Amino acid sequence: MYPSTFEYYRPSSVSEAIQLLSQNPDAKLLAGGHSLIPAMKLRLSSPTALIDITRIPGLSGIRDAGDRVVIGATTTYDEVMRSELIQRTLPILPEAIDVIGDLQVRNLGTIGGSLAHADPAADLPAVMLALGAEFKAIGPNGERTIPVDQFFVDLFTTALQPNEILTEIAIPKPAGRTGMAYEKFANPASGYAVVGAAAVVTLGNDGRVSAARVAVTGAGPYAARRTETEQALVGQAPTTEVIKQASQRASEGMTFNSDVFASDEYRAHLTRVFVGRAIAKAAQRAQG
Amino acid sequence: MQITVKVNGVAHTHDVEPRMLLVHFLRDVLNLTGTHIGCDTSQCGACTVLMNGKAVKSCTVFAVQADGAEITTIEGLARDGQLHPVQEGFWEMHGLQCGYCTPGMIMTAVDLLQRIPNPTEEQIRHYLEGNLCRCTGYHNIVRAVQYAAEKMRA
Amino acid sequence: MAVTKLFGASVKRREDPRLITGRGNFTDHIKLPGTLFMALKRSPHAHARIVRIDASKARAMPGVVAVYTGQDLVDKLAPVPCAWLIPDSDLKVPSYRALAVDKVRYVGDAVAAVVAENRYVAEDALEAIDVEYEVLPAIVDQERATQDGAPQLYDDVPNNIAFHWKLHAGDFDSAWNQAEVKLSRRLINHRLIPTAMEPRGALAHYNPGTGDLTIWCTSQNPHVHRLLLSAVTGIPETRIRVIATDVGGGFGSKIPMYSGEMLASAISRDLGRPIKWFESRRENYVATIHGRDHIQYVDLAATRDGKVTGIRVKSYANLGAYLSTASPGVPTWLFGLMLSGAYAILAVHVDVFGVVTNTTPTDAYRGAGRPEATYLLERMMDLLARELGMDPAEIRRKNFIPKEQFPYTTATGLQYDSGNYEATLDRALELVNYQQLRREQEELRAQGRYLGIGFSTYVEVCGLAPSAAAGAMGFQGGLWESATVRVHPSGKVSVFTGSNPHGQGEETTFAQLVADELGVPIDDIEIVHGDTEMIPFGMGTYGSRSLAVGGTAVIMATRKVKEKATKIAAHLLEVAPEDVAFENGRFFVKGAPDRAKTFQEVAGAAYLAWSMPEGVTPGLEETHFHDPINNTFPFGCHICVVEVDADTGKVSFRKYVAVDDVGNVVNPMIVDGQVHGGIAQGLAQAVYEYAAYDENGQLLTATLMDYAVPKASMLPRFDVDRTVTPTPVNPMGAKGAGETGTIASTPAVANAIIDALSPFGIDHIDIPLTPERIWRAVQERRG
Structure with a gap:
């Protein structure tokens, strides 16, 4: 309940924040703090400095960039959920955010903070994978774009460099007959995903699946696409049987977490079930 | 570090250690002990206050983060001796027993009703997920929020 | 003026x-100048020898005032007491030091105490204390702990068996030999963590000038804590004041004496400064008592037509590493006596092994022993119904003690005060629309959906009393309650009760009782509790006893006041006391209602004392210590309806009906609330909550991130109803209501889930019925 001492910095620009990061190797960025502060209270994490980036102008907010929607890293869950643009173009986001943590967490927790933290049981990594998001990061050597497929590297590990800051998430707007859904089996205590499955399914004029992105979180050490499942869908009409066959492949090649609530075997099973449910819902929505 | 926080309408300026949690700032520095602490993992919500109008867990915010913010605690909810409808609902519907979770529960319900003036039972239960009560089984808490919703709409 | 009777009215709570x-006045709100904060260094190992404690770095930290180790306090603090010394059981009570000396025996065992100028610095100092341990093999499972070769916690507790308690009532052997149907099962009643929302804490202030110790603490029984604190510190009771006005829930966990309160007191005396200690939730989870944790072997004998003729139980009760204050009594008396439940079972044999293991000590958690008995019995009744192809409602009906037989003496020797078990069953069946529900179940099954209906027809023992029984059971205390009713000269009334409500609402219900007795407005009545300096003595609030025992004490003291006031009124009215009637707060001459004195006038006269009847002393204040003649035995029928998703094992609640009979009800709103909360906790045991250890004794569910206290979205609404069968045990006819829900609901929920799964041929899965357990059971049957 009582964190260790640390220095607190409140930079007013991204470059200042990067400079502070470079000067304080043990520092952590502080945004909503809803992953970091609980860890600090249990002294599982004791950074020597916190760099509060929530007051840096331009890091927060949602904008329409034509074929993409761009979300600033320090935008809170609540702001994303309530955005009319998001609700209209990326309804999977409000659907997933609605089952993240609780109201208070959603009020302060930030999109960028969650993604950069890469908790294996966080919801949004799977959603971002399914949406094909791109992450903008700024570091001492400038700016770069990281495709979501390269972002989640391992348990609590992303492609971000230690002195890089995630600044924006750009999400392509879905085209054509696209449906999307997030289905979650929540841990009853923590609310985190035991298994969360996100599916974005696009149907061609023939009613067959022309594109599908499916990802799971909670099940393994980091959120990951289920490409075997996606391949089994593309070109097929999304019948119950096709979805069932495709979702059976969702656990292939994965390493599953195991904890006091759910074993690896059970998680593998839930992965198949929830991937199936997410695809079915997404396909149904695509059909309109 | 020096911070200024407006709490229940009054600005307070204090020098605090960066590591001081907002909940300790409220309880130990400002003596506003109505905001309670029930866990250390940001689960129970007993410490919920409104920060700039939104429900937050004050055990998961450093006081320095609240610099410049407006905070409403349970002590600031009643106005001119008039209970807030949510407080009234908890009293009328027996929405509390030991009363330890109650301040946080009330503050979250206030945020809920700002968003959804006429919530369904399911919505009430969903929005209160960040607040644990061990006494009531939530049955009467749901009724308390329904009471308040009706009263606030009237 | 007609005064409305408040008994039976849903008066809004005055608290x-x-x-x-x-x-509110919760413990951590209290502030005293000069307070130091104490934090406890706790063992990360379940079983280890303490080789060395180096606190030099911690002592040198700015803001740190002192660091104590076990060795420093050996002469200043006696061991943590155990106060339920069950007889005839070869009970062994090993030494339980507030700070471990030589050896730690569970994760969370305290080894050092830091006192510092603020909470954060105290926590910093804990990290600076270096403790060297020699780790020993740990044992967590209580059945394995009794087997040869298991790690031993103590040299003088062979095979870790702290006691073997027996109760053999009736002739089980012949019932078994003659049984047409025999069922044998091993059942688990798993470990729970009480999780009162307010963790425990204390502010101890020893005044070196006067020698007085004042301690604010989170207590369900302040006087008991005063007595025990006196025993462990050597400070006389007359010099100790324990205050616990607002307490944020207890559920049993704030009954025992713990190291934290003891250390705060001893260190305050040592340093002459106020010491505050307030545990974190993580600390609460490892170092505040846990509950339940039985491994039970059950044999049930029955006839082919469904009549149970005998039950035999062998239970291994996990006591944890040390014997907590009431721990030996919980899995024995509070369990074994109730093993025939609502049924006329004439042979009951119980053997309980109390076993020490490298886990957090267990003690009374809401229901305490009775949920363990009720779950066992109600699960077995369902198994018997299944075996015989009978309806679970009908097998219960067949075995009920008939209402004509009350008061009924059970095989185990309890006298059930009053009952009409069938009435609650019938009402619950009606409310749940049973026949239609069974039809719906059939229809859904045909669609591959699994609806289940579960019953629990329970009876419990509460209103814990009388003292003679407590003594016979080895409880080191009486089980009476006290009340003082002080009428002030203005006619306003202070009531001092030894009950110590912490959510139960007695500031309201007790005032209702007094208002009715004295005919004074409820606003004129103040209920005072939770301060040993103000209340004569009190045994506290637990075992659903506050109303039945404490409330009766209040009524009796109030009646004494009325009796004295009547004499004074008669004197003032110049008639004989027999000629005075009292109604609605007025004393008047029988037959001449205009010749009257109000209660307030009489109160004033009692204090002026200008003209008192002969032999009557001034003032108007009476005390009563009430020791009931018996416990009370609430009962009822709970029916739970669930649907199970066979693909994931997830349970959703369709309906929950509770028909309880707690006798007459003072405040229906409050009783409903007690029932709701009770159901929530028992339901949670069935499906959500469990304390899990790994084999090294690490608690795997050590935070609210892992231990699933239900959230609002995880519970159904509760349909609550009552029948009324008053008890003859007290003048109100009221029984306890605090634990019924918890006792009843666990088997109702478990039985519903098993019923849902019956198409798979599943007749039992041990609780907790987590999704994975259900899924696995279904998988096994599906092949």
Whole structure:
């Protein structure tokens, strides 16, 4: 309940924040703090400095960039959920955010903070994978774009460099007959995903699946696409049987977490079930 | 570090250690002990206050983060001796027993009703997920929020 | 003026205004100048020898005032006491030091105490204390702990068996030999963590000038804590004041004496400064008592037509590493006596092994022993119904003690005060629309959906008393309750009760009782509790006893006041006391209602004392210590309806009906609330909550991130109803209501889930019925 001492910095620009990061190797960025502060209270994490980036102008907010929607890293869950643009173009986001943590967490927790933290049981990594998001990061050597497929590297590990800051998430707007859904089996205590499955399914004029992105979180050490499942869908009409066959492949090649609530075997099973449910819902929505 | 926080309408300026949690700032520095602490993992919500109008867990915010913010605690909810409808609902519907979770529960319900003036039972239960009560089984808490919703709409 | 009777009215709670405005008086709110903060260094190992404790770095930290180790306090603090010394059981009570000396025996065992100028610095100092341990093999499972070769916690507790308690009533052997149907099962009643929302804490202030110790603490029984604190510190009771006005829930966990309160007191005396200690939730989870944790072997004998003729139980009760204050009594008396439940079972044999293991000590958690008995019995009744192809409602009906037989003496020797078990069953069946529900179940099954209906027809023992029984059971205390009713000269009334409500609402219900007795407005009555300096003595609030025992004490003291006031009124009215009637707060001459004195006038006269009847002393204040003649035995029928998703094992609740009979009800709103909360906790045991250890004794569910206290979205609404069968045990006819829900609901929920799964041929899965357990059971049957 009582964190260790640390220095607190409140930079007013991204470059200042990067400079502070470079000067304080043990520092952590502080945004909503809803992953970091609980860890600090249990002294599982004791950074020597916190760099509060929530007051840096331009890091927060949602904008329409034509074929993409761009979300600033320090935008809170609540702001994303309530955005009319998001609700209209990326309804999977409000659907997933609605089952993240609780109201208070959603009020302060930030999109960028969650993604950069890469908790294996966080919801949004799977959603971002399914949406094909791109992450903008700024570091001492400038700016770069990281495709979501390269972002989640391992348990609590992303492609971000230690002195890089995630600044924006750009999400392509879905085209054509696209449906999307997030289905979650929540841990009853923590609310985190035991298994969360996100599916974005696009149907061609023939009613067959022309594109599908499916990802799971909670099940393994980091959120990951289920490409075997996606391949089994593309070109097929999304019948119950096709979805069932495709979702059976969702656990292939994965390493599953195991904890006091759910074993690896059970998680593998839930992965198949929830991937199936997410695809079915997404396909149904695509059909309109 | 020096911070200024407006709490229940009054600005307070204090020098605090960066590591001081907002909940300790409220309880130990400002003596506003109505905001309670029930866990250390940001689960129970007993410490919920409104920060700039939104429900937050004050055990998961450093006081320095609240610099410049407006905070409403349970002590600031009643106005001119008039209970807030949510407080009234908890009293009328027996929405509390030991009363330890109650301040946080009330503050979250206030945020809920700002968003959804006429919530369904399911919505009430969903929005209160960040607040644990061990006494009531939530049955009467749901009724308390329904009471308040009706009263606030009237 | 007609005064409305308040008995039976849903009077809004008088404690609420302060609690809904953030002005409660919880322990951690109390501030004294010069207070130091104490934090406890706890063992990360379940079983280890303490080789060395180096606190030099911690002592040198700025803001740190002192660091104590076990060795430093050996002469200043006696061991943590155990106060339920069950007889005839070869009980062994090993030494339980507030700070471990030589050896730690569970993760969370305290080894050092830091006192510092603020909470954060105290926590910093804990990290600076270096403790060297020699780790020993740990044992967590209580059945394995009794087997040869298991790690031994103590040299003088062979095979870790702290006691073997027996109760052999009736002739089980012949019942078994003659049984047409025999069922044998091994059942688990798993470990729970009480999780009162307010963790425990204390502010101890020893005044070196006067020698007085004042301690604010989170207590369900302040006088018991005063007595025990006196015993362990050597400070006389006359010099100790324990205050616990607002307590944020207890559920049994705030009954025992713990190291934290003891250390705060001893260190305050040592340093002459106030010491505050307030545990974190993580600390609460490892170092505040846990509950339940039985491994039970059950044999049930029955006839082919469904009549149970005998039950035999062998239970291994996990006591944890040390014997907590009431721990030996919980899995024995509070369990074994109730093993025939609501049924006329004439042979009951119980053997309980109390076993020490490298886990957090267990003690009374809401229901305490009775949920363990009820779950066992109600699960077995369902198994018997299944075996015989009978309806679970009908097998219960067949075995009920008939209402004509009350008061009924059970095989185990309890006298059930009053009952009409069938009435609650019938009402519950009606409310749940049973026949239609069974039809719906059939229809859904045909669609591959699994609806289940579960019953629990329970009876429990509460209103814990009388003292003679407590003594016979080895409880080191009486089980009476006290009350003082002080009428002030204005006619306003202070009531001092030894009960110590912490959510149960007695500031309201006791005032209702007094208002009715004295005919004074409820606003003129103040209920005072939770302060040993103000109350004569009190045994406290637990075992659903406050109303039945404490409330009766209040009524009896009030009646004494009325009796004295009548004499004074008669004197003032110049008639004989027999000629005075009292109604609605007025004393008047029988037959001449205009010749009257109000209660307030009489109160004033008692204090002026200008003209008192002969032999009557001034003042108007009476005390009564009430020791009931018997316990009370609430009962009822709970029916739970669930649907199970066979693909994931997830349970959803369709309906929950509770028909309880707690006798007459003072405040229906409050009783409903007690029932709701009770159901929530028992339901949670069935499906959500479990304390899990790994084999090294690490608690895997050590935070609220892992231990699933239900959230609002995880519970159904509860349909609550009552029948009324008054008890003859007290003048109100009221029984306890605090634990019924918890006792009843676990088997109702478990039985519903098993019923849902019956198409798979599943007849039992041990609780907790987590999704994975259900899924696995279904998988096994599906092949």
